[in-house]
Amino acid sequence: MGRLLWTPPKERVLASHMYRFMEEVNRRFNKNFVEYHPLWEWSVENIPDFWATVWDFVEIQASSSYTQVVDDLKKMPGARWFLGAKLNFARNLLRRRDEKTALLFKGEGQPLRKVSYRELYDSVSRISQALRSLGIKPGDRVVGFMPNMPETTMAMLAATSLGAIWSSCSPDFGIKGVMDRFGQIQPKVLFTADGYFFKGKRFDSMERIRDISKQLSSLERLVVVSYTQTPEIKDIPVAVYFEDFIKPYSPQEIDFEELPFEHPLYIMYSSGTTGLPKCMVQSAGGILINHMKEHMLHVDLKPEDVIFYYTTCGWMMWNWLMSALSVGATLVLYDGNPFQPGPEALWELADETGISIFGTSAGYISALMASGLRPKDHFSLRPLKTLLSTGSPLSVEGFEFVYDAIKDDLHLASISGGTDLNGCFVGGNPMGPVYAGEIQCRCLGMKVYAYDEQGRPVYNRQGELVCTAPFPSMPIYFWNDPDNQKYMSAYFDVYPNVWRHGDFIEINDRGGVVIYGRSDATLNPGGVRIGTAEIYRLVEQLPEIEDSVVVGQDWKNDVRVILFVKMAPGHKLNEEIKGKIRKVLRENASPRHVPAKIIEVPDIPYTLNMKKVELAVKKVIHGQPVLNKDALRNPECLDYYLDLPELKED
Numbered sequence: 085m086g087r088l089l090w091t092p093p094k095e096r097v098l099a100s101h102m103y104r105f106m107e108e109v110n111r112r113f114n115k116n117f118v119e120y121h122p123l124w125e126w127s128v129e130n131i132p133d134f135w136a137t138v139w140d141f142v143e144i145q146a147s148s149s150y151t152q153v154v155d156d157l158k159k160m161p162g163a164r165w166f167l168g169a170k171l172n173f174a175r176n177l178l179r180r181r182d183e184k185t186a187l188l189f190k191g192e193g194q195p196l197r198k199v200s201y202r203e204l205y206d207s208v209s210r211i212s213q214a215l216r217s218l219g220i221k222p223g224d225r226v227v228g229f230m231p232n233m234p235e236t237t238m239a240m241l242a243a244t245s246l247g248a249i250w251s252s253c254s255p256d257f258g259i260k261g262v263m264d265r266f267g268q269i270q271p272k273v274l275f276t277a278d279g280y281f282f283k284g285k286r287f288d289s290m291e292r293i294r295d296i297s298k299q300l301s302s303l304e305r306l307v308v309v310s311y312t313q314t315p316e317i318k319d320i321p322v323a324v325y326f327e328d329f330i331k332p333y334s335p336q337e338i339d340f341e342e343l344p345f346e347h348p349l350y351i352m353y354s355s356g357t358t359g360l361p362k363c364m365v366q367s368a369g370g371i372l373i374n375h376m377k378e379h380m381l382h383v384d385l386k387p388e389d390v391i392f393y394y395t396t397c398g399w400m401m402w403n404w405l406m407s408a409l410s411v412g413a414t415l416v417l418y419d420g421n422p423f424q425p426g427p428e429a430l431w432e433l434a435d436e437t438g439i440s441i442f443g444t445s446a447g448y449i450s451a452l453m454a455s456g457l458r459p460k461d462h463f464s465l466r467p468l469k470t471l472l473s474t475g476s477p478l479s480v481e482g483f484e485f486v487y488d489a490i491k492d493d494l495h496l497a498s499i500s501g502g503t504d505l506n507g508c509f510v511g512g513n514p515m516g517p518v519y520a521g522e523i524q525c526r527c528l529g530m531k532v533y534a535y536d537e538q539g540r541p542v543y544n545r546q547g548e549l550v551c552t553a554p555f556p557s558m559p560i561y562f563w564n565d566p567d568n569q570k571y572m573s574a575y576f577d578v579y580p581n582v583w584r585h586g587d588f589i590e591i592n593d594r595g596g597v598v599i600y601g602r603s604d605a606t607l608n609p610g611g612v613r614i615g616t617a618e619i620y621r622l623v624e625q626l627p628e629i630e631d632s633v634v635v636g637q638d639w640k641n642d643v644r645v646i647l648f649v650k651m652a653p654g655h656k657l658n659e660e661i662k663g664k665i666r667k668v669l670r671e672n673a674s675p676r677h678v679p680a681k682i683i684e685v686p687d688i689p690y691t692l693n694m695k696k697v698e699l700a701v702k703k704v705i706h707g708q709p710v711l712n713k714d715a716l717r718n719p720e721c722l723d724y725y726l727d728l729p730e731l732k733e734d
Contacts, residue, residue, distance in 0.1 A: 192420025222247030254398030345369030363563030393443030
């Protein structure tokens, strides 16, 4: 078990939303909960009561209330939520209309920009009117090919105020990556910026935008935000500058479309590394209530907080961050490289803006460790109270680094879920202690277990992450999937009526969760399952190793473990370093974790959302095609893994 790193002070526990919520449950249902785990058990055994209590606690704004919380808990998928309710997602995020700061935006190398809640409301009003004048109606698709900047937030809120479906891609996507996504959903309006900044350089997006606009036959208007310069758009027939698009309209009361709870809100995409990305359609009510539950209960977000998440608009954490507006907090948006001009970049931003909740990826924390920067030695970080980490499992060393080098009085919440649910299965508990290497809890209302090979719940041993009851933020359907075949095969083809998520986890006696990696990338040497995160955690703390990827190679009717390493500057892989790697794995994990082959490569492949692509490497070494390299940040590096002589010999 991991070492105890932090226990929340009693006054912080008593002031938390989670504690207040627990007291509300006690009052309503004559309970006497004093700790989290019994509250979680109640929430998953009394699902309608739980979600009805959340609805009231987070104060969902609806023009008509619901007649039934859920129609059939045995339907997975297919359960319908909050029947009869009518609401608008954007209205719930625009509750404030005052001078409080809603958005703080920092573009790499640019001055800080502030947008108040009043300015945000007024801008959304003008964009909403402009979209309505084009005939945009509920169910139409409006998309963004944008940096993480205020105009992206405004465009999303304007589109959803009309009941349109929003979808977005990050501006570093290539033309094929964008068309693989937007081409499937046929948007009427596309918002874009002329370019973006990264690693001290300006990148022009206009050439790709011209090609995209030609290929998207459904496109009626292309709205261009001048960000890095004022681009020339005369040669794009449907293009208009953002300023000209909204110029005819003055701010007025927004005419929000009140729609059923399960009206479509977002289309999100699978990574697309094994074929065309799947288009997952998520409901306005489901995303709203689940995000508000996570923000208020699991993160303890309050109106006075300043919340930041390092994300692009192509990652679900952008959508998740946007919902923090519903609490009335201040959001910090950032466009650029987190290490530009150096590893201090985001910590300078934290001090400049007063960030109290700092969100990032486990990969960023590993890179920060490797940089040698100890933020607490250079920055005050006085308001900082919570650090969130996701994207991949955070190692024990990563946990310890946060408390040693960033701040010792801090709620470190490692969180994990997925794009498909636009939220978390497991996450933070503001009332509970933090142990190294361990996610604190299963999230309220999420009936999550670890299943063994026979489909039985297991504790204190590794198993498949499953969810055995429906939840409101499940996709309502997949786009272009009329018989639900893609949806069913994605989650329900192994255990009927049980969501199989694809993560390999362990749940311990205290309810803590350790994630060992993707179960489809799990290694099986000699039939024993090993999570890849166990190997990364040990290998990547060695100073000679900058990065690594591990896969299983089919070999002589078994599987052997192959470790590819990217060496740190100044180091070359030799027998001494190989011996060191084998020793650390044998002594700290097990002999089965020791790779059969250790091979040096110049780079490790990642998706555009910075997740290691083990499956693509596995396909390449087995001579299978990787169907959608455009989903990768650095697809050219897969060539290094082709036809390696070391993989053809014992």
